[in-house]
Amino acid sequence: MEKFITLTDTAVPLEIENVDTDQIIPARFLKATDKAGFGENLFRDWRFDKNDEPNPEFALNKPEYKGSILVAGDNFGCGSSREHAAWAIKAYGFTVVVSSYFADIFKGNALNNGLLPVQVSPEFLDQLFVEITKDPSVEIKVDLEAQKIGIPKQDISEHFDIDPYKKTCMINGFDDIDFLVSKLDAIKEYEQKKSQKLQASTPL
Amino acid sequence: MKKTLFDKIWDAHVVESIPDGPDILYIDKHLIHEVTSPQAFNELKEREISVFRPDQIVATADHNTPTENQHLPVKDLLSRKQLKELTQNCEENNITLYGLGHPYNGIVHVMAPELGVTQPGMTMVCGDSHTSTHGAFGTIAFGIGTSQVSQVFASQCVLVQKPKKLRVNVNGKLKKGVLPKDVILYIISKLGTNSGTGYFCEYAGNVFEEMSMEGRMTVCNMSIEMGARGGLIAPDETTFEYVKGKEFAPKGEEFEAAKVYWKTLKTDEDAEFDQEYAFDAEDIEPMITYGTNPGMGIKITGAIPMEGGKSDAKALAYMGFKPGESLLEKTINWIFIGSCTNSRIEDFRQAAAYIKGKQKAANVNALIVPGSRQVAAQIEAEGLREVFENAGFTLRQPGCSACLAMNDDKIPAGEYCVSTSNRNFEGRQGQGSRTILASPLTAAATAVSGKLTDFTKHLN
Numbered sequence: 105m106e107k108f109i110t111l112t113d114t115a116v117p118l119e120i121e122n123v124d125t126d127q128i129i130p131a132r133f134l135k136a137t138d139k140a141g142f143g144e145n146l147f148r149d150w151r152f153d154k155n156d157e158p159n160p161e162f163a164l165n166k167p168e169y170k171g172s173i174l175v176a177g178d179n180f181g182c183g184s185s186r187e188h189a190a191w192a193i194k195a196y197g198f199t200v201v202v203s204s205y206f207a208d209i210f211k212g213n214a215l216n217n218g219l220l221p222v223q224v225s226p227e228f229l230d231q232l233f234v235e236i237t238k239d240p241s242v243e244i245k246v247d248l249e250a251q252k253i254g255i256p257k258q259d260i261s262e263h264f265d266i267d268p269y270k271k272t273c274m275i276n277g278f279d280d281i282d283f284l285v286s287k288l289d290a291i292k293e294y295e296q297k298k299s300q301k302l303q304a305s306t307p308l
Numbered sequence: 309m310k311k312t313l314f315d316k317i318w319d320a321h322v323v324e325s326i327p328d329g330p331d332i333l334y335i336d337k338h339l340i341h342e343v344t345s346p347q348a349f350n351e352l353k354e355r356e357i358s359v360f361r362p363d364q365i366v367a368t369a370d371h372n373t374p375t376e377n378q379h380l381p382v383k384d385l386l387s388r389k390q391l392k393e394l395t396q397n398c399e400e401n402n403i404t405l406y407g408l409g410h411p412y413n414g415i416v417h418v419m420a421p422e423l424g425v426t427q428p429g430m431t432m433v434c435g436d437s438h439t440s441t442h443g444a445f446g447t448i449a450f451g452i453g454t455s456q457v458s459q460v461f462a463s464q465c466v467l468v469q470k471p472k473k474l475r476v477n478v479n480g481k482l483k484k485g486v487l488p489k490d491v492i493l494y495i496i497s498k499l500g501t502n503s504g505t506g507y508f509c510e511y512a513g514n515v516f517e518e519m520s521m522e523g524r525m526t527v528c529n530m531s532i533e534m535g536a537r538g539g540l541i542a543p544d545e546t547t548f549e550y551v552k553g554k555e556f557a558p559k560g561e562e563f564e565a566a567k568v569y570w571k572t573l574k575t576d577e578d579a580e581f582d583q584e585y586a587f588d589a590e591d592i593e594p595m596i597t598y599g600t601n602p603g604m605g606i607k608i609t610g611a612i613p614m615e616g617g618k619s620d621a622k623a624l625a626y627m628g629f630k631p632g633e634s635l636l637e638k639t640i641n642w643i644f645i646g647s648c649t650n651s652r653i654e655d656f657r658q659a660a661a662y663i664k665g666k667q668k669a670a671n672v673n674a675l676i677v678p679g680s681r682q683v684a685a686q687i688e689a690e691g692l693r694e695v696f697e698n699a700g701f702t703l704r705q706p707g708c709s710a711c712l713a714m715n716d717d718k719i720p721a722g723e724y725c726v727s728t729s730n731r732n733f734e735g736r737q738g739q740g741s742r743t744i745l746a747s748p749l750t751a752a753a754t755a756v757s758g759k760l761t762d763f764t765k766h767l768n
Contacts, residue, residue: 120619120622121619122501122502122601124601124733126712126731126733126735130735130739131713134343134371134372134714135384135386135714136386136390137346137350137393138346138350139347154739154740177618177619179502179505179535182501182535182601183437184436184731185436185452185453186344186453187344187347187453187455190453205502205505209437209451209452209453212452212456212468213454213455216455216456269326269329269330269467270329279455280455280456281459281462281463283467284459284462284465285357285463287323287332287465290323291323291332291334291464291465294323294334295334295464298334
């Protein structure tokens with residue numbers, strides 16, 4: 105996994121609440137057996153009309169909005185557990201997603217793919233939307249070490265929370281498989297204690 | 309310390325807690341299907357890691373399988389390739405696969421419980437958010453992403469923060485025509501789609517105690533639709549009776565020994581929850597959704613709220629509805645009875661009981677898709693096939709089907725579908741399709757009248 109420490113870039117505002125993973129990547133694109141190529145179908149049915157023409161009203165199609173930070177409405181990533189949603193956002197070119205609320209599974213999937221979910225207060229989110237729409241060239245700075253997100257030009261910023269374990273993983277580019285495989289002895293020991301009981305579901 | 313049902317199961321499965329970090333949680337059963345597993349198998353191959361505990365994995369093909377001519381090669385080339393990879397991956401890694409055509413094949417959350425793979429007190433995961441279904445048995449069951457699927461392959465564990473605890477109590481007597489689906493749609497309409505985020509939800513109260521296992525599965529299935537990672541219900545005699553005699557359930561003395569433990573799986577009196585809600589059963593009526601998330605629900609005789617959230621206008625524009633509008637008498641051309649929410653035998657019995665002796669309206673396309681081969685066989689054995697076919701309904705072969713429209717079962721753009729599935733997201737049932745979530749009874753009644761009606765007036 106790539107390391108993430110800080111990022112300063114412009115942002116794309118997606119002012120829609122409850123964006124579900126079916127919108128991020130519709131189910132008909134989930135037939136692939138590798139992780140490549142999902143970026144082109146990100147938000148497919150919002151980005152393109154039924155004749156496959158780009159919808160000029162959709163934020164990602166507006167030429168003024170560019171950058172690797174996606175700023176989205178409340179409860180982002182709800183619905184299906186498909187990790188293809190995180191792959192699609194990452195493959196399109198985003199490295200950070202900002203929202204006032206993330207669905208659990210999406211948040212975990214994002215962190216497992218080097219895509220940083222930054223949860224901010226609803227007030228700060230509104231402020232970001234206002235500033236980005238007012239000046240699409242405004243830069244947003246995300247500092248994972250300091251757990252701070254802000255607009256340096258306006259001198260506004262906010263602290264954000266992240267699981268300390270996940271923070272270490274993101275900063276160092278570690279992933280969970282390496283960690284779990286390093287724990288196999290402890291896992292086998294747990295299994296042994298458990299197998300002394302009759303049932304797989306019997307407690308220790 | 310007083311413990312909740314959730315605490316008891318969770319704590320018994322913690323291999324290690326990382327200071328300031330997640331728990332290493334041991335997983336008893338890992339379910340996999342064709343859509344969210346191929347990249348996880350690839351990940352393992354790339355790292356030259358083998359599957360750690362193949363005996364604890366059960367595989368099925370369900371998401372993009374056709375519901376017609378399952379004996380023939382799958383026509384869609386990409387689907388066929390994905391199914392073939394599942395077969396190869398299972399063979400290479402000694403994983404039991406109940407593939408297309410196998411008598412045990414079906415939707416992962418229907419076939420695992422009916423085979424006795426799901427048992428009280430277990431931890432279960434699957435690369436599918438509706439894994440919450442298995443909580444109906446008093447298990448901790450939740451959906452995971454593909455990276456986590458590979459973690460479980462590699463270690464039989466996941467790294468997760470222990471969620472907070474939520475309890476939803478529903479007590480009282482349910483009205484006639486109100487099914488478990490209405491109960492959960494009602495709860496979600498009251499609490500919203502993210503009130504459960506960060507929580508695991510226990511459902512308690514006489515309404516759940518009196519429900520069948522099928523009903524409890526419907527309720528737990530939709531826990532994720534209010535954001536909760538999972539939901540669970542304390543196991544009781546209803547649970548034990550359901551599990552008893554199932555293919556992979558413990559037998560004889562082993563079963564009795566297990567039952568002694570299973571009976572301890574309930575929340576201690578005075579155990580604390582981080583959040584708790586209570587509802588009266590009498591307030592619940594048959595429910596429908598009017599928007600593009602499952603929280604946008606009203607009673608079938610109700611009106612769309614005048615004031616909604618920020619994105620409600622977008623949702624109503626998509627659905628072609630207006631604030632304040634009643635949906636009674638709205639013409640409906642499609643109904644779908646199926647999905648991991650409502651495709652068990654009880655769902656079809658309820659639909660058939662209403663349909664028997666009636667005809668579907670001429671304008672309606674009515675699709676019935678059983679959740680598994682076993683359910684399909686039961687439909688046959690109980691004579692329900694004749695009921696459905698005589699009424700003009702189309703009975704298909706098992707699979708996820710029009711719930712997510714990965715196969716050919718799609719609702720055309722602009723059309724309304726009264727669906728027993730779990731998500732009414734934009735385009736969920738096909739590009740441009742408009743989904744109205746409801747119970748199997750509401751779907752059956754809609755098929756007969758060709759429009760949304762207050763069918764409770766006609767119930768005996």
